Amino acid sequence: MKAIPQFCVVGHPNQGKSSIVSTLVENDSVRIGVESGTTRQAERFEFVLDGRVLLALTDTPGFQRARQLLAWLQQVPVAAADRPARVRAFLAEPSHRQQFPDEVALLEPIMAGSGILFVTDAASAVSATDEAEMEILRWTGQPRMALINPIAKSPHIQNWQATLNQSFQWVRLFNPMTASLPARQALFQAMAELTPDWTAALTELNRQLLQRExxxxxxxxxxxxxxxxxxxxxxxxxxxxxxxxxxxxxxxxxxxxxxxxxxxxxxxxxxxxxxxxxxxxxxxxxxxxxxxxxxxxxxxxxxxxxxxxxxxxxxxxxxxxxxxxxxxxxxxxxxxxxxxxxxxxxxxxxxxxxxxxxxxxxxxxxxxxxxxxxxxxxxxxxxxxxxxxxxxxxxxxxxxxxxxxxxxxxxxxxxxxxxxxxxxxxxxxxxxxxxxxxxxxxxxxxxxxxxxxxxxxxxxxxxxxxx
Known part of the structure; x- marks a missing residue:
């Protein structure tokens, strides 16, 4: 039985994360709002075709204290191979659920085996907080892709792409408000290449989408x-x-x-x-x-x-x-x-x-x-x-x-x-x-x-x- 591909959609608040989830799993019940913080807790959504779950996405709250979290992770020098264990140690600390509720909510499903879709609208220049978020996700060791959601034209997109390329396996432009089937299939194919574990399942998803059409x-x-x-x-x-x-x-x-x-x-x-x-x-x-x-x-x-x-x-x-x-x-x-x-x-x-x-x-x-x-x-x-x-x-x-x-x-x-x-x-x-x-x-x-x-x-x- 093929493993169901699972991804967490993460990023700074109000970057279009919920919109991406809604479009990719074809579910218009996903809550979307223009105000920051519409998503307050991690919520899983499944893409079902013919009664089978073919993809699962977890919509997460945005990072709120990324720089403080990264500072905690870096308090103890660790080898690159031990960084995921350091993230798990952060999650195991009981006090962090009160101090870092949003960070805990988004990191828990990632460390349970989910891939990462990091979303940014690239509307402003890359900040130290943005870099902290990317570095934290790199520490998880999970398969990861960055999506630039072009909510508005931005002069910073090239700088964002160059920065994202250093932390993510793939970087893609994806507009969930206009993405028709070919655009979604192209994204699924890129996601399929993040890890061999999900290649067959996501390829099958694209095949079934064509058959459904x-x-x-x-x-x-x-x-x-x-x-x-x-x-x-x-x-x-x-x-x-x-x-x-x-x-x-x-x-x-x-x-x-x-x-x-x-x-x-x-x-x-x-x-x-x-x-x-x-x-x-x-x-x-x-x-x-x-x-x-x-x-x-x-x-x-x-x-x-x-x-x-x-x-x-x-x-x-x-x-x-x-x-x-x-x-x-x-x-x-x-x-x-x-x-x-x-x-x-x-x-x-x-x-x-x-x-x-x-x-x-x-x-x-x-x-x-x-x-x-x-x-x-x-x-x-x-x-x-x-x-x-x-x-x-x-x-x-x-x-x-x-x-x-x-x-x-x-x-x-x-x-x-x-x-x-x-x-x-x-x-x-x-x-x-x-x-x-x-x-x-x-x-x-x-x-x-x-x-x-x-x-x-x-x-x-x-x-x-x-x-």
């Missing part, structure tokens, strides 16, 4: 496909509505669709360890208005009127072309032309239903027997654009980041072929022509779209880190 892509594609189909198909008999909503069935439909969207976001957030994540609302919109079913946001998330006209026309032409093929060409392409005209007309009519207090194109039968589904041509695009944005933002979000997620992706960012395809699928779905082939094609499209978006974002982050 592939599984997650398949899973979330199926989830988003099911959600999209359910939103576009939602239909309720009027007779089943609560008496209070019979006079305004649109309100019931809006509530159901909004609740489903909120449930999707919560489900994805909890699946990926972002239980505290919240959405940022558009600054120009009151919170209660920035909802999926508020049509005032449809042209923000979907297509503008001119774009919608072109796409619905193209979708109509594509549908008509299918009819022409079915007639062996005898229609002389009248199907495609008529389909394009009808599609454009539908898009024009729908776009003219400018957003307002009422929902756009919520069809009721003439007898008002049913409410839904929503057939506004922008609706399928809005639903998918928002759902894809949820998935992408949560996927790339480091667990140390606690700001609200801002939704920015729009359907207008997609190529025209994708827009047309979604409108065609929505029509097939609502006309009960949906089959397994369309379902598989939708999942493939979502998977490909997410892959492209994630790859583009990661490439952009890499270029920014090198700038």
């Amino acid at each position: 592939q599984q997650r892509l398949v899973q979330v594609s199926e989830q988003l496909a099911d959600y999209w189909c359910a939103q576009l198909s939602l239909r309720q008999p009027m007779s089943a509505l609560p008496p209070s909503l019979v006079a305004s069935p649109e309100l019931w439909l809006q509530q159901q669709l909004d609740q489903a969207e909120s449930q999707l976001f919560r489900q994805l957030a909890e699946q990926w360890g972002h239980g505290q994540a919240e959405l940022e609302r558009q600054l120009d919109w009151p919170i209660e208005r920035d909802r999926l079913m508020n049509t005032e946001t449809w042209y923000l998330w979907g297509l503008q009127q001119k774009e919608l006209l072109m796409v619905t026309g193209a979708a109509g032409m594509a549908t008509g072309a299918v009819l022409d093929l079915g007639l062996g060409g005898s229609s002389l392409m009248l199907g495609a032309l008529s389909g394009g005209v009808l599609g454009s007309a539908a898009g024009w009519l729908a776009s003219k239903q400018l957003p307002g207090k009422k929902l756009g194109w919520l069809p009721l039968s003439q007898q008002r027997h049913f409410i839904g589904p929503v057939k506004h041509p922008n609706f399928p695009l809005v639903v998918m654009a928002r759902a894809l944005t949820f998935a992408q933002l949560l996927w790339l979000r480091p667990h140390a980041k606690r700001s609200r997620l801002a939704l920015t992706t729009q359907a207008s960012d997609w190529d025209k072929r994708a827009q047309v395809q979604l409108l065609q699928w929505s029509k097939q779905l609502q006309q009960s022509k949906w089959q397994s082939a369309q379902s598989e094609a939708l999942c493939d499209w979502i998977r490909s779209s997410l892959q492209q978006k994630l790859a583009a974002t990661l490439q952009q982050e890499q270029q920014q880190s090198l700038a």
Whole structure:
């Protein structure tokens, strides 16, 4: 059985130690605060995949009396090989728990066998206290790596790197607020080289992270496909509505669709360890208005009127072309032309239903027997654009980041072929022509779209880190 790699995250207070722990173990319950001393006692956090603990990090309070501790260690001359024993002697002294509570809390797990991740933000020049902390950690004899957390640009980074290289086996820049999976994997690989005891385990951790990404892509594609189909198909008999909503069935439909969207976001957030994540609302919109079913946001998330006209026309032409093929060409392409005209007309009519207090194109039968589904041509695009944005933002979000997620992706960012395809699928779905082939094609499209978006974002982050 492979030994579980264990590391203590140590350093001066308020250097981002807890943020690093949170991001590396993918746990947003780790307490993070801007005030000094948020971490008051050592606390262990485990990174678990498929029910197995693959890594353990101990978040420790910062050094408070490093120079006094080093002075105690150096009171007795000892050979280099005996320095760890001298540290253990410091821990064995009962009075030190009162005199050096923070130092005892961080040194005990280290001397029990943990490696060291020493964190500094390099915001100020290296001080005598900083050097004392590094020297104490060197005395422990444990595998150790230094992480420079670039909270802000600092002119002292090169000096810090030169100093850290004298006391640590590896020195790395690592920003827990922006670190996506490739950055974390690179750090895990460096940690794997600190000692042969943990090489196999951390290499296996990286392999399982890649495998999880592939599984997650398949899973979330199926989830988003099911959600999209359910939103576009939602239909309720009027007779089943609560008496209070019979006079305004649109309100019931809006509530159901909004609740489903909120449930999707919560489900994805909890699946990926972002239980505290919240959405940022558009600054120009009151919170209660920035909802999926508020049509005032449809042209923000979907297509503008001119774009919608072109796409619905193209979708109509594509549908008509299918009819022409079915007639062996005898229609002389009248199907495609008529389909394009009808599609454009539908898009024009729908776009003219400018957003307002009422929902756009919520069809009721003439007898008002049913409410839904929503057939506004922008609706399928809005639903998918928002759902894809949820998935992408949560996927790339480091667990140390606690700001609200801002939704920015729009359907207008997609190529025209994708827009047309979604409108065609929505029509097939609502006309009960949906089959397994369309379902598989939708999942493939979502998977490909997410892959492209994630790859583009990661490439952009890499270029920014090198700038």
